[in-house]
Amino acid sequence: MKVFIALTVLFLGLGPALADTARPSQAACDATKIGAKDLADCLRAAADRGDKDLAKALDDAMKSIDGHVGLLNAQKARWKRSLNDSQALWTSWRDADCQDVAPFEAGMTAKGGDPRLGCIIDHDAARIDELKSRYP
Secondary structure, eight states, X not given: OXXXXXXXXXXXXXXXXXXXXXXXXXXXXXXXXXXXXXXXXXXXXXXXXXXXXHHHHHHXXXXXXXXXXXXXXXXXXXXXXXXXXXXXXXXXXXXXXXXXXXXXXXXXXXXXXXXXXXXXXXXXXXXHHHHHHHOO
């Protein structure tokens, strides 16, 4: 019981700290510090960097597969095709989420910049982290 109470207190204490953590799009382009035009340019540049970083993370994952010993070349090729297919599905999901859902979640104000770009930046950063952790 004491462990449960300790864990509950720990998680309750972490809640506000986690809520205050800036999303990758906010860290890259702080809407409170730059104007609307600069914010739009910043978000576009950050989204472009995210696309390049995501492509590199996927390329690194593919190279990681090539480095696995004990697998036949046909197995490696199938794994890489499967990862590529998975990435295509993930990209379709991200695009649908960011184009169709994110604008409603953000409301129709432009205070934080284009919510679609912010969404793409945030999802790309999470996917990059995921790929790097799965394919070191």
